[in-house]
Amino acid sequence: MRVMAQMSMVLxxxxxIGCHTCSVTCKQAWTNRSxxxxxxxxxxxxxxxxxxxxxxEDQERWQGGWTLNKRGRLQLKxxxxxxxxxxxxxxxxxxxxQDYYEPWTYDYEILTTAxxxxxxxxxxxxxLISGKDMKITWSANWDDDLGGSxxxxxxxxxxxxxxxxxxxxxxxxxxxxPRICEHCLNPACAASxxxxxxxxxxxxxxxxxxxxxxxxxxxxxxxxxxxxxYFNHKTxxxxxxxxxxxxxxxxxxxxxxxxxxxxxxxIGLMLxxxxxxxxxxxxxxxxxxxxxxxxxxxxxxxxxxxxxxxRAGIPRDWIDAAQRSPxxxxxxxxxxxxxxxxxxxxxxxxxxxxxxxxxxxxxQETGExxxxxxxxxxAIDTLRxxxxxxxxxxxxxxxxxxxxxxxxxxxxxxxMRDINMGRDGDPSIPAAVGxxxxxxxxxxxxxxxxxxxxxxxxxxxxxxQAHNLEELATECSLDYEGGPGMGGSGPFGEGSGTGTxxxxxxxxxxKERQTSDTATDLNEPGARVNLLNWDGRGTPxxxxxxxxxxxxxxxxxxxxxxxxxxxxxxxxxxxxx
Amino acid sequence: xxxSLDVVLWVVIPYVCLVVFIGGHVWRYTYDKFGWTxxxxxxxxxxxLRWGSPLFHFGILAVFAGHVIGLAIPKSWTDAVGISETAxxxxxxxxxxxxxxxxxxxxxxxxxxxxxTGPVFSATTRMDKAMYLLLATVIMLGLWNTVGSSLxxxxxxxxxxxxxxxxxxxxxxxxxxxxxxxAAPLSFQAHGxxxxxxxxxxxxTRLVHVFSAPLFxxxxxxxxxxxxxxxxxxxxxxxxxxxxxxxxx
Numbered sequence: 001m002r003v004m005a006q007m008s009m010v011l012x013x014x015x016x017i018g019c020h021t022c023s024v025t026c027k028q029a030w031t032n033r034s035x036x037x038x039x040x041x042x043x044x045x046x047x048x049x050x051x052x053x054x055x056x057e058d059q060e061r062w063q064g065g066w067t068l069n070k071r072g073r074l075q076l077k078x079x080x081x082x083x084x085x086x087x088x089x090x091x092x093x094x095x096x097x098q099d100y101y102e103p104w105t106y107d108y109e110i111l112t113t114a115x116x117x118x119x120x121x122x123x124x125x126x127x128l129i130s131g132k133d134m135k136i137t138w139s140a141n142w143d144d145d146l147g148g149s150x151x152x153x154x155x156x157x158x159x160x161x162x163x164x165x166x167x168x169x170x171x172x173x174x175x176x177x178p179r180i181c182e183h184c185l186n187p188a189c190a191a192s193x194x195x196x197x198x199x200x201x202x203x204x205x206x207x208x209x210x211x212x213x214x215x216x217x218x219x220x221x222x223x224x225x226x227x228x229x230y231f232n233h234k235t236x237x238x239x240x241x242x243x244x245x246x247x248x249x250x251x252x253x254x255x256x257x258x259x260x261x262x263x264x265x266x267i268g269l270m271l272x273x274x275x276x277x278x279x280x281x282x283x284x285x286x287x288x289x290x291x292x293x294x295x296x297x298x299x300x301x302x303x304x305x306x307x308x309x310x311r312a313g314i315p316r317d318w319i320d321a322a323q324r325s326p327x328x329x330x331x332x333x334x335x336x337x338x339x340x341x342x343x344x345x346x347x348x349x350x351x352x353x354x355x356x357x358x359x360x361x362x363x364q365e366t367g368e369x370x371x372x373x374x375x376x377x378x379a380i381d382t383l384r385x386x387x388x389x390x391x392x393x394x395x396x397x398x399x400x401x402x403x404x405x406x407x408x409x410x411x412x413x414x415x416m417r418d419i420n421m422g423r424d425g426d427p428s429i430p431a432a433v434g435x436x437x438x439x440x441x442x443x444x445x446x447x448x449x450x451x452x453x454x455x456x457x458x459x460x461x462x463x464x465q466a467h468n469l470e471e472l473a474t475e476c477s478l479d480y481e482g483g484p485g486m487g488g489s490g491p492f493g494e495g496s497g498t499g500t501x502x503x504x505x506x507x508x509x510x511k512e513r514q515t516s517d518t519a520t521d522l523n524e525p526g527a528r529v530n531l532l533n534w535d536g537r538g539t540p541x542x543x544x545x546x547x548x549x550x551x552x553x554x555x556x557x558x559x560x561x562x563x564x565x566x567x568x569x570x571x572x573x574x575x576x577x
Numbered sequence: 578x579x580x581s582l583d584v585v586l587w588v589v590i591p592y593v594c595l596v597v598f599i600g601g602h603v604w605r606y607t608y609d610k611f612g613w614t615x616x617x618x619x620x621x622x623x624x625x626l627r628w629g630s631p632l633f634h635f636g637i638l639a640v641f642a643g644h645v646i647g648l649a650i651p652k653s654w655t656d657a658v659g660i661s662e663t664a665x666x667x668x669x670x671x672x673x674x675x676x677x678x679x680x681x682x683x684x685x686x687x688x689x690x691x692x693x694t695g696p697v698f699s700a701t702t703r704m705d706k707a708m709y710l711l712l713a714t715v716i717m718l719g720l721w722n723t724v725g726s727s728l729x730x731x732x733x734x735x736x737x738x739x740x741x742x743x744x745x746x747x748x749x750x751x752x753x754x755x756x757x758x759x760a761a762p763l764s765f766q767a768h769g770x771x772x773x774x775x776x777x778x779x780x781x782t783r784l785v786h787v788f789s790a791p792l793f794x795x796x797x798x799x800x801x802x803x804x805x806x807x808x809x810x811x812x813x814x815x816x817x818x819x820x821x822x823x824x825x826x
Contacts, residue, residue, distance in 0.1 A: 085791070085794060085795065089633075089634040090619065090626050090631055091619060129621065195791050196801050199803040200803070201802075211611055215613065215614050216616065217791065218619060233621065236616035
């Protein structure tokens with residue numbers, strides 16, 4: 001047994017209202033940059049729908065994930081390692097920008113510069129790829145809320161159940177599916193990467209791309225069946241969801257979870273047996289995958305697991321966090337969370353509580369009591385369409401686990417209604433789904449009213465590991481690649497050359513810069529002008545520092561009373577190198 | 578008779594290019610790992626790339642192999658194995674022609690694609706353009722050497738294995754023969770000079786991706802783990818930051 005900890009997430013789809021707040025905040029935090037205009041580390045899809053990029057779930061077309069070869073061994077669906085290398089010069093199964101969408105902006109300037117005319121000027125859409133005028137035809141959520149439109153026919157998941165599905169208006173159903181990187185236990189993107197740049201962090205299982213090692217072979221884009229590794233077309237490197245590791249390391253939830261309006265995301269640790277992953281991902285039939293993945297998880301309360309975890313160097317507070325993990329409770333204790341597309345055999349670690357709402361809606365439309373346990377149970381059994389669709393998403397087509405989850409949710413709804421109405425809870429309702437009243441109430445608490453610290457149980461990274469964390473100022477601040485003065489974009493195209501590590505601009509210098517009256521901090525060689533303080537008039541000294549310019553004190557105007565004279569001020573008291 | 582011009586052209590310039598080639602790569606790798614990429618434009622256009630890129634790359638790999646055989650292996654070795662001059666010539670010209678044509682067709686497709694596809698063209702740097710120009714020159718001169726000189730014997734019989742190859746090996750063994758290059762046909766001289774120019778430019782272009790050929794992929798485990806600490810033995814602690822003996826497991 002080799003115990004490893006995995007930071008993982010559960011999303012309760014019943015609560016998702018499709019507001020896209022997670023997508024927007026994620027984009028602002030991570031992909032609001034040149035080259036990643038089309039990239040959404042987090043996106044929200046309307047289901048049924050084609051998804052983003054279009055029809056990404058059709059693995060016969062895109063060849064993502066793993067498959068069993070003739071000898072029953074796990075192999076990348078895109079082919080053997082040799083084939084992977086042989087097709088390196090033109091990755092054959094990579095979605096084009098049109099499969100995502102052509103990103104655009106608007107010609108806003110025309111709104112203020114247009115001459116007086118009869119009609120209001122219009123800001124025309126301009127492609128961010130070619131720079132030319134374009135017609136907007138698709139985007140990351142183009143089929144948003146179109147639960148019954150013609151776009152649906154291209155949904156690969158729907159295609160699997162389609163002979164029973166009539167897209168008649170009365171029979172449509174719709175729900176939202178927010179997606180981030182799955183941070184799989186058996187990541188196909190990492191396995192596809194010829195350079196070995198994609199790695200799984202041993203501490204928390206977060207899958208990251210080493211930007212310095214990535215050579216832009218694009219194999220990960222094919223390898224990931226969820227199409228959650230993206231190619232930055234400006235830097236020529238792969239990028240993906242980082243599980244907001246800088247936040248998670250200090251105990252904060254990811255941006256998407258933090259800003260989720262519906263509070264539907266849960267973050268916590270799962271302990272798992274790393275030695276058992278390969279075997280679990282290689283089971284013979286797709287229907288066994290859900291149980292085999294559950295079998296990989298380790299009970300954090302089991303003394304032998306705790307002993308092995310400690311032996312593997314997992315800190316005690318991480319084990320405590322694994323015991324309090326809401327993800328563990330939802331996946332294992334209550335068994336209401338299911339993985340997305342287990343048939344890709346990547347052992348995904350972002351799980352979903354399937355929505356009961358399509359069923360409730362149908363019962364409601366018939367005029368029956370949509371919160372009575374009997375009505376809901378009957379509906380789950382008879383309403384094949386939503387259940388089979390959910391099964392194609394979460395259990396590779398096996399309806400039994402989905403039905404079991406939906407019945408638990410229906411039972412909870414029914415049982416808790418009695419209690420909320422001031423009546424006694426009917427213990428036969430939880431019993432019908434194999435739960436006690438106590439368990440039912442605890443599950444209700446977790447799903448309905450769990451507070452911030454119950455939804456996000458994130459142990460922070462350890463201080464004794466701090467030195468090894470990236471970009472901490474525990475070493476000489478000039479001791480980084482390239483040394484002083486090596487920042488900026490290099491001559492080999494956009495994004496080349498090393499940037500200035502964050503830690504070099506320390507807290508003190510940042511404060512100094514933000515509160516100083518002068519545009520230039522002239523006490524440092526190679527000082528830069530703080531353009532936020534520059535009024536745009538004239539050229540303050542240091543705006544264009546020449547090579548080896550000596551710091552010039554005489555011209556600087558730092559006459560603020562609290563800072564003293566230039567020579568005896570804050571700068572004067574600081575140690576100089 | 579070697580003039581000082583010959584020495585500059587065929588001794589000084591080769592060594593300068595060699596130093597720039599090696600030093601440039603060391604410098605680039607040290608300071609610009611982030612810029613070290615193929616800078617793929619497949620996201621913009623893949624229809625032409627699907628044909629052009631493999632044609633060019635497999636072609637140029639074959640051309641490289643041909644150059645290794647032609648330049649690095651002395652004539653005496655192939656003679657010793659019993660390969661006759663005619664047999665060698667036929668095989669070398671035949672495969673060289675095939676590989677050279679594949680490279681040329683691939684490169685034509687790629688340059689056409691780069692010029693006509695708007696987004697690809699706007700993603701082309703000045704360095705790229707200079708590199709394409711040089712690379713095209715080298716490839717066409719090389720192909721001319723195969724077709725014009727070796728196949729059609731336009732400039733008389735010239736056996737590069739007794740001229741260019743000796744000079745080339747001499748650079749690495751410090752047995753300098755500028756006079757051999759001075760005596761070579763003009764097209765061979767031009768090919769060599771253009772090649773040296775591209776070697777000097779190499780580390781500063783996207784050609785660096787050649788040295789990232791990920792052959793290691795065939796042997797490494799599928800999933801790479803990395804640890805911040807040395808917990809799983811994935812990475813040793815940095816010097817001076819070892820754990821004390823008592824807490825180490």
